[in-house]
Amino acid sequence: MDIFEKLPYPGGRFTNLEYQGYQLTTGALHMIPHAENGPLGTMLKELGTGVRIIPSHPPGLFRIGGRDYEFRQLKDLFSLRDKVKVASIHAMLKLGKGGKESYRDWVKKRLNNRLALELSDSFCGWTLSIHADKLSSREFLAITSNFNRYRGPGIPEGGCGAVTRALVKVIEEGGGNIHLESKVTGIQLDGGRVTGMDCGGESHEFDVVVSNIGPKATVELCGEEAFSPDYVKSVSNIPEAAGIKISVACDRPMLGHTGALFTPQAKRIDGLNEVTNADPSLAPEGKHLLMSHQTYEPGRDIREEIELGLQDLRELFPDFDRHCRVLMVQSYHNGWPVNRTMSGKLMGPETPVRGLYNVGDAIKPRGWVETEGVAAGVKAALERIDAYGG
Ligand SMILES: Cc1cc2nc3c(=O)[nH]c(=O)nc-3n(C[C@H](O)[C@H](O)[C@H](O)COP(=O)(O)OP(=O)(O)OC[C@H]3O[C@@H](n4cnc5c(N)ncnc54)[C@H](O)[C@@H]3O)c2cc1C
Structure with missing residues (x-):
């Protein structure tokens, strides 16, 4: 087997990019969506790569009105009448099939509530880099069914570069050739x-x-x-699905957990993670790596979008400037997208x-x-x- 790669490194958008002692990435946010239970984790196990995937705990929290909520606590944010609708949406998410209509319309039909729509957008934005109006409800329900069955994300020890390195080793030991700059x-x-x-x-x-x-x-x-x-x-x-990632160096944990923080009320940022809570080696000793992701809708002014993302960071973390320093802003579109x-x-x-x-x-x-x-x-x-x- 021969692999031809035009860049000087293997791994495309899924490998580490060392910068000032931080393991940033060429694309990914160092997360594997179903940790070791999904198709990638299974494949890595079957190939005997030895890649260790640390399960995220909690899988995700939602920042609303300055407080962080677990998924099961979200229903408490709705009125008594809407709670019944939320329960019915949860049941449909487990049992329903969805259809061609967008997930946004699907939710709106069942609960026309601003927070419910913002939650849908931030989940889709973080996970898929599109908002809920661009995704069919059929696909969304298939995705949630996989999350129910195969559970939430995990962080590969050593970051996504460890996955790439392990796969390169399997290929080379199997007699394959990787031709870089080709x-x-x-x-x-x-x-x-x-x-x-x-x-x-x-x-x-x-x-x-x-x-x-x-x-x-x-x-x-x-x-x-x-x-x-x-x-x-x-x-x-x-x-394609486009996005913007902001990598931030922190002198203290800003999230303090290994899951995602969804930010439905931010202007642009859909969510963040802080992978150093799972693997401290992804940052210099005593430091943390915080990464935000935001969906980018092509046609919008990319500089303005980045500026709005930076404003979000300062609003989400009032002590941002005291503890954090932006390391890198990367945009993904035009042939080097998120998806x-x-x-x-x-x-x-x-x-x-x-x-x-x-x-x-x-x-x-x-x-x-x-x-x-x-x-x-x-x-x-x-x-x-x-x-x-x-
Ligand atoms: C901001 C961002 C965050 C993400 N977060 C996550 C995450 O946390 N978890 C996750 O699972 N996924 C994440 N992803 C998605 C993940 O990175 C991609 O799904 C994955 O990298 C796609 O792999 P690929 O092999 O399809 O494409 P690529 O990784 O793009 O690989 C294609 C390769 O082909 C090479 N190439 C192109 N043209 C030629 C040519 N003519 N000749 C030779 N070589 C060529 C390119 O240089 C590239 O290396 C994220 C992506 C982005 C951008």
């Missing part, structure tokens, strides 16, 4: 099947090519003429070209978020490749 410039086809690819001015023969750069970029590498106009149109129109395909826009690993498969965060089966979706999509691709005989 940009693929074309995928060769013959008679509707894949025959190889071009990299660094050389052609390499392969009968199976698996791409994780997104279906649109994969089509471009093959040449659009190899596909029907409908297929080209369908992959060109896939919307290459918005959650709920489903696409399988197969392509119209025989021997060519897509994996990665554009190929997430229903209900699986972030790298759980990537791992579940990889599993589906491997099954197809086995069936193909590749």
Whole structure:
């Protein structure tokens, strides 16, 4: 097996980026959505990687009116009449299937209450980098069903870079080659099947090519003429999910726990985590790493959005300037997004070209978020490749 990576490091948007002694990241917030119970945790175990995932406790808290609430306490914030509706929503979240309507409309129909809508937006924003109006209720209910079944997130010891390093070791020990600084410039086809690819001015023969750069970029590498106009149109129109992450150095714990803090009442920030409560080695001794995430809606002024995120931090933590220092602000859009395909826009690993498969965060089966979706999509691709005989 040969892996071609255009950058000088492996891991794409899921690895560590050391800065001033802090383990920041190229993308991810150092969290695995279902800790060791989901598709990624299972895959890491099956591969014998030894990656330790520390379960988040509590999985998440919600900051409302300056106080932090657990999920089960949220109902106390509603009037007696609305409490009945909240209970019915909880029951539907466990038993319902949802449909095409957005999750926002689904909630609104059952409880037209500002806080309920803000809670929906911050959960979707933190988990998927889109707000509840962009997600079908069917996808949301599939996601919550997976959270009920496979439980909440965890933090890999050593951060997401530890996961990448462990996978690199498995690949290399299995005889695979990872070629860094090796940009693929074309995928060769013959008679509707894949025959190889071009990299660094050389052609390499392969009968199976698996791409994780997104279906649109994969089509471009093959040449659009190899596909029907409908297929080209369908992959060109896939919307991405964009976001902004702010990494902050702190001289004391600002959250004090290993879960997420959802911030439904903030102007832009959907949530934060403080991974050093799980793994102190992600920051210099005695310091903490706080990371915020906010959804970015393309078209908005990115500088203004960052400024609003920074204002949120100061409003959420009145002693922010005394204890915290912004280390880095990273924006993710335009081909280096949070999710290459918005959650709920489903696409399988197969392509119209025989021997060519897509994996990665554009190929997430229903209900699986972030790298759980990537791992579940990889599993589906491997099954197809086995069936193909590749
Ligand atoms: C802000 C942010 C927060 C996130 N938080 C989390 C989190 O806490 N938990 C979680 O599970 N997920 C999280 N994610 C999502 C997670 O990072 C992605 O799902 C995951 O990295 C996607 O992996 P991938 O392999 O599909 O894509 P990538 O990681 O983007 O990998 C694709 C690779 O292909 C390379 N490439 C592109 N073109 C070429 C070419 N022509 N030739 C050779 N190489 C090429 C790229 O350089 C890249 O390394 C987050 C993402 C972001 C941006």
